[in-house]
Amino acid sequence: xxxxxxxxxxxxxxxxxxxxxxxxxxxxxxxxxxxxxxxxxxxxxxxxxxxxxxxxxxxxxxxxxxxxxxxxxxxxxxxxxxxxxxxxxxxxxxxxxxxxxxxxxxxxxxxxxxxxxxxxxxxxxxxxxxxxxxxxxxxxxxxxxxxxxxxxxxxxxxxxxxxxxxxxxxxxxxxxxxxxxxxxxxxxxxxxxxxxxxxxxxxxxxxxxxxxxxxxxxxxxxxxxxxxxxxxxxxx
Numbered sequence: 001x002x003x004x005x006x007x008x009x010x011x012x013x014x015x016x017x018x019x020x021x022x023x024x025x026x027x028x029x030x031x032x033x034x035x036x037x038x039x040x041x042x043x044x045x046x047x048x049x050x051x052x053x054x055x056x057x058x059x060x061x062x063x064x065x066x067x068x069x070x071x072x073x074x075x076x077x078x079x080x081x082x083x084x085x086x087x088x089x090x091x092x093x094x095x096x097x098x099x100x101x102x103x104x105x106x107x108x109x110x111x112x113x114x115x116x117x118x119x120x121x122x123x124x125x126x127x128x129x130x131x132x133x134x135x136x137x138x139x140x141x142x143x144x145x146x147x148x149x150x151x152x153x154x155x156x157x158x159x160x161x162x163x164x165x166x167x168x169x170x171x172x173x174x175x176x177x178x179x180x181x182x183x184x185x186x187x188x189x190x191x192x193x194x195x196x197x198x199x200x201x202x203x204x205x206x207x208x209x210x211x212x213x214x215x216x217x218x219x220x221x222x223x224x225x226x227x228x229x230x231x232x233x234x235x236x
Contacts, residue, residue, distance in 0.1 A: 001101045001176065002236040003030045006206040008214060012186055012225035018044035018092075019184050019229035020052045028063040029100040031056070032231045036112050036184040038091040038158060039226075043083075047090035050083060051076040051159055055096055064098050066169040069107040072096070073159070073167045077109075080160035091160035095126065095182050099233055104172040104180065109157050109165055113188055116172055117179040120201040122193055124172055129157035147189050179209070179234040186226030190217040206232045 003025075011017040018037030024030070035051040037044020051073075058072035073094050084090060093110025106114050108126045111133075116124035127133060131151035135141045146152050157165055179200060183191075191213050199212035210232045217228055 001174075003099060004206040004234045004236055005030065005032070005232065006210040007229075007231040008210065009229040010214075010217075010227065012227050013223070014039070014227055016045055017227045018048055019186070019227040020045070020048035021182075021229055021231055022052045022056050023231050024056070026059070027061050029098055030233060031059060032097045032099070032180075032182055032233060034095050034112050034182045034184055034229050034231055035159075036093040036110065036186070036227070036229070038093075038155070041089045041091050043088050043090040044092060046083065047080050047092035047160055050079050051092050051094050054079045055094070059098070063100065064105055066105055066107075066171060069096060069098060069105050070167040070169050073107050073109060074165070077159040077165050081163065084160065089160070091158040093155070093184070094159055097180055097182055097233070099174070099180065099235065102174060104174050106168075106170040106172065108168045109159055110155050111152075111185050113181075113183055113185075115181040115193075115196065116174075117181070117197065117200055118175065118177065120197055122197060124170075125193075126168065126170070129168075130155050144192075152185070152189075174235055176235055179206075179232065181230060181232050183230040184226075184228060186228035187213075187217060187230045190220040190222065190225070190228065206234050209234075
C-alpha cells in the first residue's frame with residue numbers, strides 16, 4: 001500500500017517550539033509520531049525530542065507489535081526521567097502510529113491525538129489522558145467542551161511524570177483511502193473535527209489536506225497560540 005504524507009510544526013506565539021515530530025518510511029510500513037513537551041516544567045523541547053529519538057531508534061528496521069510499540073514508549077519514559085537532573089522536571093506527551101499494509105498500530109500517552117478517517121468521516125479517535133477528558137467521561141462536559149475547559153492542560157499521564165506510565169495501544173484495520181492525523185493539542189484546539197473532515201473531503205492529497213487545516217489554525221481568533229504540530233497520512 002502506498003502512503004501519501006505531509007507534516008508541519010509551528011512555534012505559534014511561544015518563545016520555544018516544544019513539539020517534535022517523526023515521519024519516516026521503515027521496514028514494512030510508515031512510522032509517525034508527535035510529542036508535545038509540557039511547557040510548565042521547562043525543557044519540554046528536550047523531552048519531546050528525546051521521546052521521538054528513542055522511539056525511532058527502538059523501532060528501527062522492524063515491523064512492530066502493540067507490545068513492542070508500547071515498550072518503545074516506556075523506554076522513552078525512562079530516558080526522559082534520566083534527563084531530569086539539576087531539578088529539571090521535563091515531561092512530554094507521545095502519540096505513535098505505525099502504518100502497515102492492512103493494519104495500523106497506535107500508542108499514546110497524554111493529550112496528543114490520533115484520528116482515523118474513512119470516506120471523509122472520523123471512524124476512530126484516541127482518548128486524551130487529561131482532567132478534562134475525565135470530566136467528559138462522567139458527563140460534566142461534552143467532548144467538544146474540552147477546548148474551552150479550564151482543566152484542559154492538566155494531564156493525568158505524561159512521559160517523565162512517573163517511573164512507569166500506562167501506554168494506551170490499539171490495532172486498527174485499514175482500507176485503501178483511509179487517512180490518519182496525529183496532532184498536538186495546540187492544533188486540535190484550533191481545528192474542530194468537522195473542519196478536519198471538510199478539509200479532507202475537499203483535498204486531493206495529503207499536502208492539500210494539511211495546508212487547508214493549517215490555514216484554519218493560523219486564522220483562528222486566538223491571540224496567543226500554542227505550538228501546533230500535525231502529521232497526516234493517507235493510504236492509497
